[in-house]
Amino acid sequence: MDVNTKVLKKNAFRVTKQRGITASRIRVPGGHLEAKYLSMIQKIADTYGNGTVHITSRQGFEIPGIKYEDMPKVNELLQPIIEGLDINQEVPGQGYSAAGTRNVVACIGNKVCPYACYDTTKFAKRIEKAIFPNDLHFKIALTGCPNDCAKVRMHDFGIMGMTEPRYDRDRCVSCGACVKKCKKKSVAALKAVNYRVQRNEEKCIGCGECVLACPTAAWTRKQEKLYRLTIFGRTGKKNPRMGEDFIKWVDEDSIIKIILNTYDYVKKYIDPEAPGGKEHIGYIVDRTGFEEFKKWALKDVNLPSTAEICTPIYWKGIKY
Amino acid sequence: MGFSFSKEGINNVFKEWSKDYIIYAPKRIIGGGAFSDTDSIRYEKIDTVDEIEFNVKSTFSFKEILLPISQTLFFFTEDEVKEADGPKKGAIIFLRSCDLHAVKRLDEIYLRNGFEDYYYKRIREKGKFILIGCKSAFENCFCVDMNTNKIDAYDASLEPTENGYVMDNKCQDWEELLLNNSLSQDEVNPSYVTETKIHVNIPEGLSIDIAKSKMWDEYDSRCINCGRCNFVCPTCTCFTMQDIFYTDNGKVGERRRVHASCMVDGYTDVAGGSSYRKNNGQRMRFKVLHKIYDYKKRFGYHMCVGCGRCDDICPEYISFSNCINKLEDAIKEVNGNE
Numbered sequence: 001m002d003v004n005t006k007v008l009k010k011n012a013f014r015v016t017k018q019r020g021i022t023a024s025r026i027r028v029p030g031g032h033l034e035a036k037y038l039s040m041i042q043k044i045a046d047t048y049g050n051g052t053v054h055i056t057s058r059q060g061f062e063i064p065g066i067k068y069e070d071m072p073k074v075n076e077l078l079q080p081i082i083e084g085l086d087i088n089q090e091v092p093g094q095g096y097s098a099a100g101t102r103n104v105v106a107c108i109g110n111k112v113c114p115y116a117c118y119d120t121t122k123f124a125k126r127i128e129k130a131i132f133p134n135d136l137h138f139k140i141a142l143t144g145c146p147n148d149c150a151k152v153r154m155h156d157f158g159i160m161g162m163t164e165p166r167y168d169r170d171r172c173v174s175c176g177a178c179v180k181k182c183k184k185k186s187v188a189a190l191k192a193v194n195y196r197v198q199r200n201e202e203k204c205i206g207c208g209e210c211v212l213a214c215p216t217a218a219w220t221r222k223q224e225k226l227y228r229l230t231i232f233g234r235t236g237k238k239n240p241r242m243g244e245d246f247i248k249w250v251d252e253d254s255i256i257k258i259i260l261n262t263y264d265y266v267k268k269y270i271d272p273e274a275p276g277g278k279e280h281i282g283y284i285v286d287r288t289g290f291e292e293f294k295k296w297a298l299k300d301v302n303l304p305s306t307a308e309i310c311t312p313i314y315w316k317g318i319k320y
Numbered sequence: 321m322g323f324s325f326s327k328e329g330i331n332n333v334f335k336e337w338s339k340d341y342i343i344y345a346p347k348r349i350i351g352g353g354a355f356s357d358t359d360s361i362r363y364e365k366i367d368t369v370d371e372i373e374f375n376v377k378s379t380f381s382f383k384e385i386l387l388p389i390s391q392t393l394f395f396f397t398e399d400e401v402k403e404a405d406g407p408k409k410g411a412i413i414f415l416r417s418c419d420l421h422a423v424k425r426l427d428e429i430y431l432r433n434g435f436e437d438y439y440y441k442r443i444r445e446k447g448k449f450i451l452i453g454c455k456s457a458f459e460n461c462f463c464v465d466m467n468t469n470k471i472d473a474y475d476a477s478l479e480p481t482e483n484g485y486v487m488d489n490k491c492q493d494w495e496e497l498l499l500n501n502s503l504s505q506d507e508v509n510p511s512y513v514t515e516t517k518i519h520v521n522i523p524e525g526l527s528i529d530i531a532k533s534k535m536w537d538e539y540d541s542r543c544i545n546c547g548r549c550n551f552v553c554p555t556c557t558c559f560t561m562q563d564i565f566y567t568d569n570g571k572v573g574e575r576r577r578v579h580a581s582c583m584v585d586g587y588t589d590v591a592g593g594s595s596y597r598k599n600n601g602q603r604m605r606f607k608v609l610h611k612i613y614d615y616k617k618r619f620g621y622h623m624c625v626g627c628g629r630c631d632d633i634c635p636e637y638i639s640f641s642n643c644i645n646k647l648e649d650a651i652k653e654v655n656g657n658e
């Protein structure tokens with residue numbers, strides 16, 4: 001058997017432990033899809049796979065037990081899924097055009113969750129559109145609020161929803177619910193002064209607990225959607241670590257531009273010897289220094305006036 | 321007399337009105353809900369008819385206009401007091417039948433309950449009410465059972481039709497203005513509902529013994545004493561006083577009154593630090609019986625108007641109407657215990 005493993009990997013198939021057998025990986029940006037695609041996935045698994053499907057840790061599907069020679073037929077059956085989920089594709093009918101940049105993960109967001117500050121899937125899809133296909137190893141995740149159910153701090157780019165709370169003092173009845181909630185569940189950024197509530201803007205993390213707690217709608221959400229962007233968290237063998245805050249109260253457009261700029265930065269500085277062309281961005285930053293990264297990342301970015309850049313950044317993590 | 325209007329015509333009327341009145345109506349506040357990307361319907365000042373939300377029940381009620389959530393009554397220095405100014409203009413308030421019935425309850429408490437409340441009166445006197453007809457009941461409404469589904473005591477009514485608006489006017493001063501801006505004059509009868517999905521059974525033979533029933537206990541754990549049910553209620557009238565001393569100069573300040581809730585901690589606190597109703601179930605009991613029992617003993621009709629807002633808003637899905645419907649069994653329970 002002669003198969004080019006480089007080509008098949010780029011095509012989102014996998015070299016498995018079982019000789020002659022591959023697995024197909026389906027990306028689902030933002031982790032949400034119409035249920036009709038499940039029956040298409042089932043059909044591939046039943047026809048060409050071993051009748052099972054694995055739900056991946058990055059919210060995609062992996063169909064194992066596929067013979068290498070069936071890859072073109074699998075790609076044919078993948079086509080309506082790729083089109084339906086609006087995945088950018090270089091050659092129609094030939095499956096995924098890249099696999100390096102991983103599926104963009106998102107928690108369920110404000111489609112369902114009361115805490116979420118925005119529609120996570122919608123933003124995830126917007127990011128996917130901007131970055132895919134790409135061979136570089138980028139991991140991006142979005143989460144609706146600072147609870148961080150999507151564990152975005154374990155990603156190269158972590159995006160956390162923030163709500164800027166607005167206070168209408170004339171609707172406040174001094175019940176204290178917001179102050180109590182913020183203290184118990186969040187960062188204790190509120191205090192009652194003269195029967196009114198004061199918010200410590202530096203402390204506030206934008207979780208929105210005050211808005212949820214207020215019985216009179218004295219607290220509401222500012223309509224502009226803002227986020228906390230964390231960078232260069234990672235799992236892995238060498239030095240797993242949590243992502244650190246890069247910019248707080250930043251907007252969607254800036255985040256997308258920063259991610260795209262980072263692709264340029266990585267292209268320039270990635271270790272040419274990196275195994276499989278894969279190197280966690282954080283190691284590159286360790287080499288070039290944070291300032292160099294920052295220079296590239298913020299090139300032509302028009303940050304909103306709310307944005308707070310955290311600099312310099314030091315990462316900790318586990319050293320084996 | 322009845323009138324029909326084009327949008328332009330009614331907006332002209334609004335323009336004229338706004339010389340003497342501030343027009344308040346239920347308005348959709350985009351993104352104003354507690355959850356992100358959700359709206360809320362609240363009473364706000366409006367200028368044009370498009371701003372009125374005719375199709376959805378408002379989350380908060382009109383009462384905020386007559387009885388502001390937080391209202392400064394006067395300012396004080398060491399030896400002087402200055403009354404806070406009242407609104408210069410009158411208020412035109414758009415509201416539904418149940419809410420107009422609620423105005424009667426507010427009047428009862430603030431104008432006819434032994435003395436006249438000056439601050440309420442000065443807004444109320446200059447108030448006009450425009451009835452929004454209801455073509456069908458909303459979820460949780462039980463106005464028919466509370467006899468509040470219909471009302472004649474409005475200044476005017478307004479309802480959208482397929483290609484404009486129709487109004488029944490009872491305010492003599494407005495006749496000419498309306499005549500000049502209307503398309504035609506025909507009889508108009510405001511819509512009202514005759515059927516609701518929710519029904520309540522307020523049993524005869526309620527007595528204070530009902531307080532001993534076990535039915536209240538489940539609310540001890542279910543209710544989180546947030547007070548939302550009170551704050552959205554068009555008939556809840558409780559307030560508390562706050563004296564504020566300006567921080568730069570501890571000797572001058574202001575007195576405000578602020579809505580209060582019998583469900584929220586602090587309501588029954590007394591000097592010395594104790595509090596009468598600690599359990600949420602007992603607070604629920606107090607609230608429910610006030611709405612459908614003891615108010616009536618005093619004034620001859622129920623306080624609750626059946627708008628169902630308390631059910632709409634409760635984050636714990638506690639239904640006031642469902643609670644009323646447990647009373648009959650509870651009476652049997654307490655009578656059987658004797």
Ligand code: SF4
Pocket residue numbers: 171172173174175176177178179197213214215216217218219
């Ligand atoms: S929860 Fe709302 S009403 Fe209560 S103190 Fe906070 S802002 Fe005021």
Ligand code: SF4
Pocket residue numbers: 542543544545546547548549550583633634635636637638
């Ligand atoms: S009944 Fe519901 S709305 Fe009312 S205080 Fe209890 S939890 Fe809040």
